[in-house]
Amino acid sequence: VRTLSEQDALMTDGTDLSSSVEEVITFADGIPGFPGCHRFALVDLAEDSAFQLLQSLDDPAVSMVVSVPWLFFPEYAPEIDDTDQRDLEIESPEDAAVFCPVTLDAEEETVYVNLLGPFIVNVRSRRGRQVVLADPDLPVRAAVPLAL
Amino acid sequence: MLVLTRKSGESIVIGNDVVVTVLEVRSDQVRIGIAAPRSVQVHREEVYRQVERENAAAVASAERARALLKRGGPKPGPRPLPPPQARRSTAEGPPDDTKPPAAS
Numbered sequence: 001v002r003t004l005s006e007q008d009a010l011m012t013d014g015t016d017l018s019s020s021v022e023e024v025i026t027f028a029d030g031i032p033g034f035p036g037c038h039r040f041a042l043v044d045l046a047e048d049s050a051f052q053l054l055q056s057l058d059d060p061a062v063s064m065v066v067s068v069p070w071l072f073f074p075e076y077a078p079e080i081d082d083t084d085q086r087d088l089e090i091e092s093p094e095d096a097a098v099f100c101p102v103t104l105d106a107e108e109e110t111v112y113v114n115l116l117g118p119f120i121v122n123v124r125s126r127r128g129r130q131v132v133l134a135d136p137d138l139p140v141r142a143a144v145p146l147a148l
Numbered sequence: 149m150l151v152l153t154r155k156s157g158e159s160i161v162i163g164n165d166v167v168v169t170v171l172e173v174r175s176d177q178v179r180i181g182i183a184a185p186r187s188v189q190v191h192r193e194e195v196y197r198q199v200e201r202e203n204a205a206a207v208a209s210a211e212r213a214r215a216l217l218k219r220g221g222p223k224p225g226p227r228p229l230p231p232p233q234a235r236r237s238t239a240e241g242p243p244d245d246t247k248p249p250a251a252s
Contacts, residue, residue, distance in 0.1 A: 032199045032200040032203055033199075033200040033201070034207070045214060045217055046217075046218050049217065049218070051213075053214060061207075062207055063210045063214075064203065064207050064210045065206065065209075065214055083186055087186055101202055102213060103202060103206045103209055103213070104209040104212050105209075111213070111217070114202045114206070116195070116198070116202075117202065117203075130199070130203075132191050132195055132199050140199065140201075140202045
């Protein structure tokens with residue numbers, strides 16, 4: 001999934017972003033906690049950053065940092081169930097972009113990646129869904145120590 | 149809340165296309181089968197709520213995370229998955245739970 005530059009985001013921040021954003025990702029069901037947010041854009045935080053901003057185009061106040069999980073957890077192997085694969089028309093791993101919500105704790109010492117609820121996006125149709133994986137061992141908060 | 153009493157093998161119909169069937173009743177566990185159209189997502193509530201809460205936390209910390217991670221942030225690199233006992237942070241359904249069948 002192509003990401004936007006920070007400059008694009010700044011230019012379009014706050015108002016109706018949809019008209020100026022080509023690469024809209026559509027979450028038909030919204031996402032858990034934000035059912036009204038259907039359209040998002042991925043914005044690069046910085047060049048070569050492991051992190052992007054997933055910005056809602058329906059509600060400017062809704063955005064979260066996301067990361068491709070394998071940069072930090074190379075053994076991560078999310079099993080996307082048949083229903084999700086069918087709905088998103090994902091036929092091979094290459095069809096899917098996977099990125100996970102990132103949370104910063106109050107002390108700002110630890111960055112957490114949510115491995116239980118990744119976003120799965122069909123890279124061709126740009127339709128996506130935040131899935132809840134069946135593996136009970138996957139954490140919603142997997143710590144990534146900061147190296148600032 | 150509507151409360152219905154059902155026996156093992158009996159079902160309830162919700163709307164026009166969702167059928168919930170009680171498959172098996174044991175002492176304090178009930179196995180439930182759900183037939184629903186693909187557009188209806190079915191989750192164990194506590195797991196769904198956990199993801200919902202994490203999304204709220206991710207949105208709440210987005211500004212700070214964005215500022216911090218823009219400066220530097222973690223260096224990408226191989227990092228093993230946390231050990232299972234540390235990763236099991238939620239109450240889960242029984243291990244023999246089967247996935248609910250999705251009606252076509």
